[in-house]
Amino acid sequence: MKGTVGELGEFGLIRALTSRLTTTPAVRLGPGDDAAVVAAPDRRVVATTDVLIEGRHFRRDWSTAYDVGRKSAAQNLADVAAMGAVPTALLLGLVVPAELSATWPVELMDGLRDECQVAGAAVVGGDVVRGETITVAITALGDLRNREPVTRSGARPGDVVAVTGWLGWSAAGYAVLSRGFRSPRAFVEAHRRPEPPYHAGPAAAELGATAMTDVSDGLVADLGHIATASGVCIDVKSGDLDVPAQMTDIGQAVGVDPLQWVLTGGEDHAIVATFPQGTKLPARWRVIGRVDKAVGTPQVTVDGAPWDKAGGWDHFGGK
Template sequence: MSGTLGDLGEFGLIGALTERVPPGKHVPLGPGDDAAVVAAPDGRVVATTDLLVEGRHFRRDWSTAYDVGRKAAAQNLADVAAMGAQPTALLIGLVGPAELPVAWALELYDGLRDECAVVDAGVAGGDVVRGPAVMISVTALGDLQGRAPVTRAGARPGDLVAVAGWLGWSAAGLAILGHGHRNPRAFVEAHRRPEPPYDAGPAAARLGATAMLDVSDGLIADLGHLARASQVRVDLVGDLFDVPAQMRDVARAMGVDPLNWVLTGGEDHALVATFPSGTALSARWRVIGRVHPGDGVTVDGAEWAGTGGWDHFGG
């Protein structure tokens, strides 16, 4: 569709966007009324929300609208999975200037739709507003399916610390883009369009995970939240991390330590969880450390020198 948001108008845009995204099986009443109705068979609803701001979370010269849509959905759906829940629906808020091409907004919603399809969720509704820059608000809902939520507060001394998914790939991709390159594509695509291990969240809950979260700001930073909530110390073992040879090559060319990307890079949306010692973990979970009495996060028993990850209001 050609033209701009200003050409199409608010209600024309809403109509074009809602045609793009089916509400899904968990939404008995979707867009068209003052509010949607989302099924909650468990009787409880898991809810989370995020904002993406152009220039801060994405750049239109680095990512397509479709990529941004996949990423916007993924980072919220991963939060639902990290509670041990099944994602059911998204609510989307879109802010954009009147001169934004309609085609960009439609491709964004194609990305949202296709990422939702990975977990059999849908888009229940949302809002559109004119503004000076592109901003996307995503609220994700989920169903616990009769299970207790897996919070950050249940880790106990002696527990294993394990991760499902990639670590450091998005950070490597961001560094590659920042240096004006587009290859190796595997890392660049991981930054543009993360692939969280959604099904590992509910699976971890069924295995008896004591605490869990998704890695959005950096492993050390995010595990710091878990350590504080659980009042424990998490010790990571450097030799247990899988650092691909290609990542090592890229890091060497840039003069950086690839372990820094793995430990402090965000936006891979891997899931990290703690499990009672002796839990029979599937192959998709890699043990990377243990829980001890104390506080904070250490690497090979020592404090990590430097920042542990991203802080929106940090220096």
């Protein structure tokens, strides 16, 4: 792709971007008209939106455009899956500087397309405008397949808490990158390109999950959202969390308790859910805690005590 975004012009860029796309049977009308049309067989549509900004959510020296595409699609598609829905479609609002190489948005689109394919969805529309800061605004849609949405508010005392996917890998990768290293690759890759277990969301809904969310702010913070919405307390048993040996090694090298990454690291988009006790969970789910009655304020504890180290992520406070 030669030239800059400005040289290509708005309509040239749109042509270049849409030429990269593939489709699915759910796409009744793709890009190029006033709006797209997507199948919603359930008669309800699940919809979520997220915005990523250069310098805040990604860095061009750490992540390729393709990786940013994979990651920004992943975090939205994971939100759809965490409702128990099957992702169907994605829309892109893109802000790019005129002097940016046109290769960047084209590779971003390739990343969006490929992550959509992993989840069974397709990019169906978008908008590109000129601006100073690269900004990627994604909306993802999904279908509930005749199941009720699994919200954050259905956890009941006695439920077990279980998780599937990766926890703390992206945070460990970030720690590595921010100290100027490029390895271990597995963690750096996990930071650049999360792999949410999309199928696990609808599967958990089918198994009777009472509450569910994806881990985007960190396990303790996201379980906190479930605790608050459900009016319960949740206790996590740290011994039941998977802390890989290599993560422990990185922790020692950089002076961080790796449990901190597992409990508070976001962006891996693992899926955490609560299930009635006795639910037979598939092999890749790991029971990590239980739901109790709220005594006072709903909260999350780790091994019976509040987790008092810094955690979660406030996009304005940045704590």
